[in-house]
Amino acid sequence: xxxxxxxxxxxxxxxxxxxxxxxxxxxxxxxxxxxxxxxxxxxxxxxxxxxxxxxxxxxxxxxxxxxxxxxxxxxxxxxxxxxxxxxxxxxxxxxxxxxxxxxxxxxxxxxxxxxxxxxxxxxxxxxxxxxxxxxxxxxxxxxxxxxxxxxxxxxxxxxxxxxxxxxxxxxxxxxxxxxxxxxxxxxxxxxxxxxxxxxxxxxxxxxxxxxxxxxxxxxxxxxxxxxxxxxxxxxxxxxxxxxxxxxxxxxxx
Amino acid sequence: xxxxxxxxxxxxxxxxxxxxxxxxxxxxxxxxxxxxxxxxxxxxxxxxxxxxxxxxxxxxxxxxxxxxxxxxxxxxxxxxxxxxxxxxxxxxxxxxxxxxxxxxxxxxxxxxxxxxxxxxxxxxxxxxxxxxxxxxxxxxxxxxxxxxxxxxxxxxxxxxxxxxxxxxxxxxxxxxxxxxxxxxxxxxxxxxxxxxxxxxxxxxxxxxxxxxxxxxxxxxxxxxxxxxxxxxxxxxxxxxxxxxxxxxxxxxxxxxxxxxxxxxxxxxxxxxxxxxxxxxxxxxxxxxxxxxxxxxxxxxxxxxxxxxxxxxxxxxxxxxxxxxxxxxxxxxxxxxxxx
Numbered sequence: 001x002x003x004x005x006x007x008x009x010x011x012x013x014x015x016x017x018x019x020x021x022x023x024x025x026x027x028x029x030x031x032x033x034x035x036x037x038x039x040x041x042x043x044x045x046x047x048x049x050x051x052x053x054x055x056x057x058x059x060x061x062x063x064x065x066x067x068x069x070x071x072x073x074x075x076x077x078x079x080x081x082x083x084x085x086x087x088x089x090x091x092x093x094x095x096x097x098x099x100x101x102x103x104x105x106x107x108x109x110x111x112x113x114x115x116x117x118x119x120x121x122x123x124x125x126x127x128x129x130x131x132x133x134x135x136x137x138x139x140x141x142x143x144x145x146x147x148x149x150x151x152x153x154x155x156x157x158x159x160x161x162x163x164x165x166x167x168x169x170x171x172x173x174x175x176x177x178x179x180x181x182x183x184x185x186x187x188x189x190x191x192x193x194x195x196x197x198x199x200x201x202x203x204x205x206x207x208x209x210x211x212x213x214x215x216x217x218x219x220x221x222x223x224x225x226x227x228x229x230x231x232x233x234x235x236x237x238x239x240x241x242x243x244x245x246x247x248x249x250x251x252x253x
Numbered sequence: 254x255x256x257x258x259x260x261x262x263x264x265x266x267x268x269x270x271x272x273x274x275x276x277x278x279x280x281x282x283x284x285x286x287x288x289x290x291x292x293x294x295x296x297x298x299x300x301x302x303x304x305x306x307x308x309x310x311x312x313x314x315x316x317x318x319x320x321x322x323x324x325x326x327x328x329x330x331x332x333x334x335x336x337x338x339x340x341x342x343x344x345x346x347x348x349x350x351x352x353x354x355x356x357x358x359x360x361x362x363x364x365x366x367x368x369x370x371x372x373x374x375x376x377x378x379x380x381x382x383x384x385x386x387x388x389x390x391x392x393x394x395x396x397x398x399x400x401x402x403x404x405x406x407x408x409x410x411x412x413x414x415x416x417x418x419x420x421x422x423x424x425x426x427x428x429x430x431x432x433x434x435x436x437x438x439x440x441x442x443x444x445x446x447x448x449x450x451x452x453x454x455x456x457x458x459x460x461x462x463x464x465x466x467x468x469x470x471x472x473x474x475x476x477x478x479x480x481x482x483x484x485x486x487x488x489x490x491x492x493x494x495x496x497x498x499x500x501x502x503x504x505x506x507x508x509x510x511x512x513x514x515x516x517x518x519x520x521x522x523x524x525x526x527x528x529x530x531x532x533x534x535x536x537x538x539x540x541x542x543x544x545x546x547x548x549x550x551x552x553x554x555x556x557x558x559x560x561x562x563x564x565x566x567x568x569x570x571x572x573x574x575x576x577x578x579x580x581x582x583x584x585x586x587x588x589x590x591x592x
Contacts, residue, residue, distance in 0.1 A: 029587075029588050029591075032591070033591075087465055090462070090465050090466065090469055090471070091469060094466075094469035094470060094471045095455070095469070095470050095471050096469060096470035096471075097469060116456065116466070116471055117456055117457065117458070117471075119592075195458075195459040195462070196458075196459055196461075196462045199456060199457050199458045199459070199462075200415070200416055200457050200458060200459060200587075200590065201457045201590045201591060201592050202591075202592060203587050203591045208587075211418065211583055211587075213324075214318075214320045214321065214324065215320060215417075215418050215579075215583060216579060216580035216583060217320070217323075217324065217347070218580060
């Protein structure tokens with residue numbers, strides 16, 4: 001359907017043709033939007049991994065009781081509607097929000113920082129919103145790792161860091177890659193968070209799709225943009241999973 | 254064990270059961286599309302009981318934005334999923350052009366005579382007016398006089414903007430363009446001026462997010478309608494409405510009967526009751542804060558006019574001219590505003 005609709009020139013879907021594709025691909029603005037969207041995904045993935053991975057390590061070493069508390073905290077964002085989470089971030093990041101008030105009262109800044117409607121603010125909030133998607137697969141893979149391997153590594157004289165990078169990280173790769181894929185796919189398509197926190201000056205593909213399909217009713221163009229989003233997300237996702245497979249092979253081979 | 258025959262009989266019964274609601278539907282109900290949020294709450298709380306009481310007709314509300322209603326009715330090709338539309342001027346014109354409405358027989362709307370001239374036409378009945386102007390936070394900034402002020406300090410650095418996605422956003426940007434030498438069909442000057450002050454502007458947001466951004470102090474000036482101002486005020490937000498010196502903008506929200514509607518008679522009753530004095534008066538009260546259109550209903554005092562007739566002096570726009578240009582404007586706004 002989507003592919004079919006994209007090959008019509010006019011918004012009444014009567015003249016077949018490549019007009020919409022030409023319009024989209026001939027416009028440098030489109031490429032900027034595609035790159036921005038993908039970069040948003042990459043940044044979010046990096047941020048979630050940087051925070052999520054140590055968190056997963058802490059989880060593994062924690063006592064069973066603490067583990068229960070941690071897993072509750074990790075899953076909690078999933079129990080709230082994305083709209084609620086997103087609007088909560090407005091309260092946190094706003095000009096008179098929690099972060100700015102705190103920093104101003106501590107005297108670190110004199111003018112409120114601009115966090116809402118910036119890519120930084122968006123990445124911060126997406127990191128929290130998408131965190132469970134990374135942590136759940138990661139923890140399930142890591143908790144199945146044999147603790148003896150780490151002890152063996154230590155017994156053979158490896159430092160803790162060396163053990164982490166030579167043993168734990170490679171073995172947890174399947175979970176990490178699965179988590180990254182989920183976070184990437186979900187953050188690049190997170191229309192609500194992107195528009196509410198990022199504002200409409202940060203333009204990503206989902207916003208274009210929404211505008212074209214529901215505001216101006218140019219369904220063929222919306223189909224073109226949707227397919228572009230689908231293809232670009234799939235490309236990155238398959239590249240990531242290829243990397244994941246390769247590193248898996250590296251460990252076993 | 255179930256035989257195949259039993260299974261089939263069961264499946265048929267189940268399938269048959271799914272038709273039951275539609276039989277009930279045919280007896281005494283009307284399916285009306287309604288905007289999600291305040292409109293849905295208000296219609297559920299006020300219109301549905303009134304309709305039930307007077308005509309014993311059940312009101313089935315389907316929460317859909319104007320553009321979604323048009324999209325659904327278009328996709329349904331002659332068998333609309335609801336009997337009545339509620340639309341703003343832009344989508345209304347689209348729907349007329351696509352032939353989605355039945356013509357209205359005014360004899361069946363007894364309250365039509367209570368509505369000011371210009372609210373009723375062959376396609377629908379205006380049941381609510383929106384008045385758009387500038388809202389500001391009186392504790393943070395002085396009152397702006399008009400659209401031009403929004404582009405100068407102290408207002409510009411506290412300004413919250415939305416684009417052409419909504420009716421109120423579009424008409425406000427048109428008025429801004431007019432102040433800088435543009436017109437209803439030429440919004441270029443507004444974009445040029447916006448571009449100049451863009452780094453200073455506090456927020457460029459999604460229309461639905463604007464009230465929260467204002468409430469959170471992210472912006473202290475924005476263009477919006479009186480209903481939003483009254484609602485925010487009701488929640489204790491410091492907000493005041495200003496009628497710009499070039500005039501407040503007004504547009505109507507209209508009810509329409511869908512072509513191919515299943516319950517046309519009930520749809521008339523529904524429209525009639527919404528236009529009636531009781532419902533209009535109840536809708537005017539907080540927390541709904543609608544602007545009434547029935548002449549018998551007194552106007553709330555926060556409105557920038559004393560009578561409905563005064564609204565004929567407010568700025569109106571020709572959506573037949575705007576609609577074809579809007580797609581281009583949205584695209585342009587994206588590009589000019591993008592970081």
